[in-house]
Amino acid sequence: MGNFDLLIHGFGIAITPMHLMLMVVGVLLGLVVGVLPGLGAPNGVSLLIPLTFTLDPTSAIILLSSMYWGALFGGSTTSILFNIPGEPSSVATTFDGYPMARAGQSTRALTLAFMSAGIGALLGVIVITLLAGWASNFALRFGAPEYFAVYFLAFAAFIGMGSAAPVKTVVSLATGLLLASVGMDNVTGEVRLTFGFSDLLGGISFLVVVIGLFGIGELLATVQEGLSFRGVSSRIDLRDVLRTIAELPRYWATSVRSGLVGIWMGITPGGPTAASFMSYGIARQSSRKGKPFGTGRPEGIIAPETADHSAGTCAMLPMLALGVPSSATAAVMMGGLMIWGLTPGPMLFATKPDFVWGLIASMYISNVVGVILVLLTVPMFAALLRIPFAIIGPMIVAICFVGGYTVSSASFDLWLVLVFGLVGYLFTRLDYPLAPLVLSMVLGHKAENAFHQSMILSDGSLSVFFSNPLVGSIMTLALALLILPKLLHLGGRLRRRQPVE
Amino acid sequence: MTVRRFHAEIGTAIGTGALGLAAVIGAAELGYGWEESGPQSGYFPFYVGLILIGASLWNLVAAFLRHRSAQAHAAAGGEIEEPFLDGERLGRLGRFLAAMLVFVVATLTLGIYVGSAGYIAWNAWRQGGYRLPVALVFGIGFAAALYLIFEVAFLMPLLKGPIEPLLGIY
């Protein structure tokens, strides 16, 4: 129970007027950067770092981490209302969140997202509290083959049960993989597929593609149907929020499962974005009844949001205990840690207990603060939808392009946003699934790197992926997830056919 | 003018196929073999590109087959193939895209502030039916908000054109 005493001690540090104020400021700033696509949490946090030089490290990390939570909440808002993921990790939230909002239930969708996010974050912090020491030792066992297995598992969980036309899924997947491989390859040190264009040297940014595919693509679809948003929530009232909260317990199984997926992906190197996809895929597979996913299912919002936030919080653990950031934002915070003179590593928990446990305690509080603040903004955001399309439509277009530009301050990215807007529109209209493209862009290059490193370590032998119980069981699980649904599906069809004949 | 789904399918399949081809060509320059230390840097792009070409060809053929059976169906007195975009929708989409294209070009030459203010004002004026002065207020207000959020609050410089420096903003 040592950890519990330390946590109480941490609460003593976190609950001061100054720290509570920092949490509120951090969450609010985070909401702003989260809502604006492109200007994501990593940018926001790195801009705050110089301001933190005058704070003590505990106050500084509380401010920065609160901003991160705020950004995660804010990212879901635009996903649901406009189909534009404000943060990479909220892409999967668009799949069901946006249809639900379009069906006139934007308040419900937003409330579901924020509450699940809060629950996910709390699940994550509880795990950090209880398992801090064990989890970081576990993470040390992950070498290149294990990394690859984790990425492969995320792929398999999502792709295994795809419902779209298989050949079109392949096209989408392959397109994502190719886009991800543009630019410098870290393992071979070679510049790939740039065809001499300097603009492509840094690779094609995932965020730029997503802003185009989802944001601009959706606007084109909206415009084609006439110049208005389809289905606008007419009234927003607090009772909607409360009613939605009351329906949450019904989905406890989805919440718990998604929380576990998130925790797994946060501690292993998968990261929040992959976690949200994987969780969405598993939720879709395990639901047999009701209307299909992608049409506004509550589980389709709960699953990615819970997983995203539990992974986001758990990602703090490898960062603090090992110095390995599993998200871009964590990488920036780690830079801050070093500037403040703290060294991430196993000893941080022993040498700076005030810092570590103050942070962990603040994660409980600031996530609750975050849920409250963000719920208060729901009416405001939902009201945005009532602005005439001729005003808000072009503003969204402009924000998408500005967002695309801010990702890496490159003019070339404006063209990419435009091109991928068209691609997003065509793919959606022609029933090409977008999700495999996005997922393979997130994981493709990482998986390739891990595969390549494994091959170097094993002198080119594939058996390395079954060389120890850990990697072997992850790979087996992944293969099972990839193949079993197809078999079950086939079996189900055969069984159904027999009685008829 | 009407675009049929058939045309859209063909166009998309050709587009994805071209991407696959580009990847195969680019990867072939790097080397796509399997050395003792694992795959060369072009290995994955090369084979993924081949798969993409194959899948695109499949989609191309599938589109032709469906088109032919739909035509046979129509000839037999059935319903005509559903249009992808009828004239009205195509017009709406075309105008929206054209405005967006002008916006991008204006942004690249005149900067994001001028580009977005003009774009929003134009849409409010022509599409929204607002009077020109009101529309201009929307546009300028939006650009000012961008400036305050990005440049002042978050110290993130946005793309600027030739006009801002004349006014002392860099």
Add this chain to the structure above:
Amino acid sequence: MTLRNIGTVAALALLTALPAAAEWAPERPLEFVVASGAGGGTDNFARTIQSILTKDKIIDRPMVVLNKGGGSGAEAFLYAKQNAGDPHKVIFGTNNVYLLPHIAKLAYKAEDLQPVAALAMDEFLIWVKADAPYQTAGDLIEAAKAEPGKLPFGGSQSKDTDETLVALIEQTTGADFKYVPFNGGGEVGVQLAGGHVVANVNNPNENLGQWQAGAVRPLCVFAPQRMAESEPIHDGKGWHDIPTCKEQGLEIESYQMPRTVWVPAGVPEEAVAFYRDALKQVTDSQEWKDYLGKTSQTGAFLTGEELQTFIANSEAKTVEVFKAEGWSGE
């Protein structure tokens, strides 16, 4: 045309309300272009300088940090080339500025940037897992000779400083390691602590946390003399207690990575002098000394002739290694 006019009016109305720039030297907000992603070593270097320049009011213009880490930093250097002659762009890098063009086909040359100063030297050490049987660099090299191409040696990136050093060790001693590139120093540190690789050549602060915890152990440092005195870190040993590699019979006198500041080519000499003076004031500040201490880097302030000579030497030596490994493009 209408669109353009509206835009002009809009910009005029928006911008006249704001004060115009007054003085000359720097006339506008400065852009600090960082050749690494946010959170990387170069990023911390640039942001520390930015905060000192701001806090001590050495430069009273706003300074904006832009991360352009694509293509191992080449993105930042290309940006410098595109902005030739612009004195308001300052580029932060390492030795990658002049080494990258030798190993990859890139659309810039080292001459597209002019050096302002080198402010610090990051040291390289050989690290092994704490419970490994190797006590000196010699032990490790003997083990590699006994099993050529079998011992996995972790490093950050491919054909970058780490792999160059490993290649240099191989060329000097005749040992043969299996180099495995990872994405960053932190990751390589954990791979070593987890026993997935046998050794790495991380910079001090990349492995500090694991050393504190007793998970990894330094063998020697590639410097002409031992590192500065420090508090004991683990088991009563501090940075100064680590022998140099030369002491252990590994004939590599020194291998260091400079932290460098550049401006685009064509920037007038007065502007370069301005930055030189500003950076000099940075290195004299207490915060800078704290930064060096916390990151265990060695302070150095090289400018002008001295810097040119350093770069020429470092480039020539490294290109020799590249040639021997067959990495050079031509």
